[in-house]
Amino acid sequence: MELLKEKHYEFIISESYKSEDKFSFWWSEYLRVSGCFWGLSALYLLDIGKDSEYITKEKVVEFVKSCYDKKAGGFGGFQGHDAHILYSTSALQLLALFDALDSIEEYKPDILSWLSSLQRSDGSIRGSVTDGDVDNRFSMCMMICLSILGQLSIDKPSNLDEKGSDHCHDTSSVPSKSFLYTTSPIIDCSKAAEFIMSCYNETDGGFGARPGAESHGGQMYCCIGSLCALRRLGQYFNPYLDHSSKLKGSSHVSCSSCSHRLTKTYLWFSERQLPCGGLNGRPEKKEDVCYSWWLISGYSILRKMESIWTLESDTESTQEDDKEKDDKEKEKEEPTPEQQQLDDGGYIDYLSLQRFILSCQDIESGGIADRPEDMPDLILRKMESIWTLESDTESTQEDDKEKDDKEKEKEEPTPEQQQLDDGGYIDYLSLQRFILSCQDIESGGIADRPEDMPDLYHLFFGVAGLALIGDPRVKRISPIYALPQEIVDRLMLVSEL
Numbered sequence: 001m002e003l004l005k006e007k008h009y010e011f012i013i014s015e016s017y018k019s020e021d022k023f024s025f026w027w028s029e030y031l032r033v034s035g036c037f038w039g040l041s042a043l044y045l046l047d048i049g050k051d052s053e054y055i056t057k058e059k060v061v062e063f064v065k066s067c068y069d070k071k072a073g074g075f076g077g078f079q080g081h082d083a084h085i086l087y088s089t090s091a092l093q094l095l096a097l098f099d100a101l102d103s104i105e106e107y108k109p110d111i112l113s114w115l116s117s118l119q120r121s122d123g124s125i126r127g128s129v130t131d132g133d134v135d136n137r138f139s140m141c142m143m144i145c146l147s148i149l150g151q152l153s154i155d156k157p158s159n160l161d162e163k164g165s166d167h168c169h170d171t172s173s174v175p176s177k178s179f180l181y182t183t184s185p186i187i188d189c190s191k192a193a194e195f196i197m198s199c200y201n202e203t204d205g206g207f208g209a210r211p212g213a214e215s216h217g218g219q220m221y222c223c224i225g226s227l228c229a230l231r232r233l234g235q236y237f238n239p240y241l242d243h244s245s246k247l248k249g250s251s252h253v254s255c256s257s258c259s260h261r262l263t264k265t266y267l268w269f270s271e272r273q274l275p276c277g278g279l280n281g282r283p284e285k286k287e288d289v290c291y292s293w294w295l296i297s298g299y300s301i302l303r304k305m306e307s308i309w310t311l312e313s314d315t316e317s318t319q320e321d322d323k324e325k326d327d328k329e330k331e332k333e334e335p336t337p338e339q340q341q342l343d344d345g346g347y348i349d350y351l352s353l354q355r356f357i358l359s360c361q362d363i364e365s366g367g368i369a370d371r372p373e374d375m376p377d378l379i380l381r382k383m384e385s386i387w388t389l390e391s392d393t394e395s396t397q398e399d400d401k402e403k404d405d406k407e408k409e410k411e412e413p414t415p416e417q418q419q420l421d422d423g424g425y426i427d428y429l430s431l432q433r434f435i436l437s438c439q440d441i442e443s444g445g446i447a448d449r450p451e452d453m454p455d456l457y458h459l460f461f462g463v464a465g466l467a468l469i470g471d472p473r474v475k476r477i478s479p480i481y482a483l484p485q486e487i488v489d490r491l492m493l494v495s496e497l
């Protein structure tokens with residue numbers, strides 16, 4: 001299905017500059033900064049409107065600065081409004097998008113001291129100094145603000161037991177990367193992570209807004225994204241890391257509980273996909289295009305981290321068990337000219353990674369397995385996702401078999417669709433189809449579901465969802481910072497990924 005880029009451009013411009021006569025323009029005043037971020041980010045991801053007379057760096061900077069609440073030290077949603085962390089996040093994201101962070105250099109000390117005042121003693125984050133609400137959305141906003149302002153850095157935690165004397169394993173066997181946590185002079189990162197984890201529901205594998213609250217799709221991004229920015233996702237979800245008890249003061253996390261969590265959480269994610277391909281935020285709720293962002297961001301972070309942990313653990317055990325064998329192999333296997341052309345891996349040895357990947361090839365049947373000698377599993381993985389989908393769609397298929405057959409004939413995947421990332425437990429192809437079906441073909445824009453009224457919020461999160469699943473017509477987006485990956489790379493933001 002076509003991605004209506006030009007229509008979306010027209011929609012964004014009409015919503016932003018020519019809509020003073022619309023009621024929606026005035027009722028949405030309180031979140032104008034966020035509206036600007038959604039619209040302009042969507043344009044960036046869609047790679048259109050660069051030469052538009054309506055969009056200039058000067059106009060954006062002028063508007064964002066006009067929303068600064070000097071008294072408090074943060075940004076409001078509009079001129080004269082009180083500072084709130086939701087709008088401060090959008091304001092900083094907008095400035096990052098336009099490479100204009102230096103324009104608020106004079107405000108920075110006050111912004112930082114305001115942000116610092118928002119953390120409670122239990123580690124949770126308030127939306128504003130007068131806000132009594134507890135919600136992990138504000139934790140995620142804090143991570144984004146601190147990252148953009150350069151206030152998160154990678155450091156060894158002060159509570160790391162260097163000797164490892166009272167623990168079950170030797171510290172030297174722990175990959176050093178696992179203990180390079182994030183610290184900040186502005187907030188207590190350990191407490192922030194502990195609070196987020198206290199909102200995890202062991203029963204169903206999801207996260208709630210506060211301890212004991214129902215698991216919710218929006219919280220999956222906020223909690224998993226925050227833990228990843230804090231570089232503490234591995235402490236709670238890495239099934240191969242049986243070393244978390246080495247951290248004094250942190251709750252003991254064993255391999256089995258991490259493994260249990262990971263499985264439960266994946267299950268919670270996969271249960272969110274409905275027969276139409278769209279995702280809902282909670283059980284028994286309708287599909288909504290914005291969960292293509294709220295869920296797939298957290299889901300893709302976890303899957304990427306899992307592949308990193310698996311690789312780390314495989315390398316570790318091979319090194320311990322087969323050290324002698326490895327040494328001999330290394331002698332034999334002098335790098336070829338092709339191998340010498342590999343990029344510099346920095347903290348990761350790309351040469352041995354390449355060797356490992358190639359050793360997982362099945363020389364008889366072809367394909368690549370999780371580790372050498374195992375079954376290559378691309379087909380199995382694909383079948384698994386199809387079975388999941390089939391069980392969800394069983395009733396629909398029975399009722400509407402004819403209709404489905406006709407639709408399948410019509411909707412053969414295009415070359416663009418076939419390039420999508422492998423969704424694993426979630427069927428990315430049908431999710432892509434759902435997002436595109438929420439486009440308004442007349443006015444442009446994307447709605448929460450087909451036939452509904454489009455708005456900037458769902459347009460941005462729909463496009464961001466396409467970016468996450470790898471639609472080649474859209475630029476890549478960071479699943480942590482909700483910024484184009486190019487911007488995140490330029491700012492060199494830290495995270496566990």
Ligand SMILES: [Zn+2]
Binds near residue numbers: 289290291448
């Ligand atoms: Zn929505």
